[in-house]
Amino acid sequence: MRSFGLIGKPLTHSFSKSYFSSKFEREGITDCRYDLLELESISAFPSLLQDRPDLLGLNVTIPYKQEVLPYLSDSHIPEGIGACNCIRISGGACIGYNTDWIGFERSLLPLLEPRYRAALVLGTGGASLAITYVLRKLGIPFTQVGRTLSASASITYAELSEDDLQTHQIIINTTPLGTYPDASSLPDLPYQAIGAGHLLYDLVYNPSITSFLHKGIQAGARIKNGEEMLQLQAEESWKIWNE
DSSP: OEEEEEEESOOTTOSHHHHHHHHHHHTTOOSEEEEEEEOSSGGGHHHHHHHOTTEEEEEEOTTOTTTTGGGOSEEOOOTTTOOOOEEEEETTEEEEEOOHHHHHHHHHGGGOOTTOOOEEEEOOSHHHHHHHHHHHHHTOOEEEEESSOOSSOSEEGGGOOHHHHHHOOEEEEOSOTTOTTSTTOOOOOOGGGOOTTOEEEESOOSSSSOHHHHHHHHHTOEEEOSHHHHHHHHHHHHHHHTO
């Protein structure tokens, strides 16, 4: 049996297991399994590998996308991302990849229009790294927003003005705010400044319409959740594991 899995914490509402289980059933793949492998700490990662020599590939989710980097034997992660969400295990070596950026780029490209001239990226965590990498790659100017000022965040939520939202037509939520079961939470923005000329993209996929996206719908904006991005990055992971 070829084994794959997901490491992170918590994994209660994981997308990956249901996605791969459905994929295996749909495509008649009978020699593979996909497990949820919740780790209390990234320091438990070597023990997991020792206990599960059958593992050939792993996905990585929060909070370990950056913490797992020192455990990689080799990396094919594009420069500037600095986060790993996919590991291929070969001969005991862990080779790191990032497929989040591929999923995000492929899901974003069909939505782009000339009127979307700049982006606001909400959040500075590991998930934001793939997003800002793609925006740079596509030549889309962006401003990153954090709870405090940092090397990544040039503005805080408290400082955001209506003008900031009007000059940034793409607004991307890379934070977990709004994720089930805390579905009522949302980033602190001057939502009254959002209109039909905006695109709101939320990396959260459960619920499918987050409170953040609901604000966009109310304003007549275009919206997109993170489900397609997740599906695309999962398929890219599968390709890597089967190289």
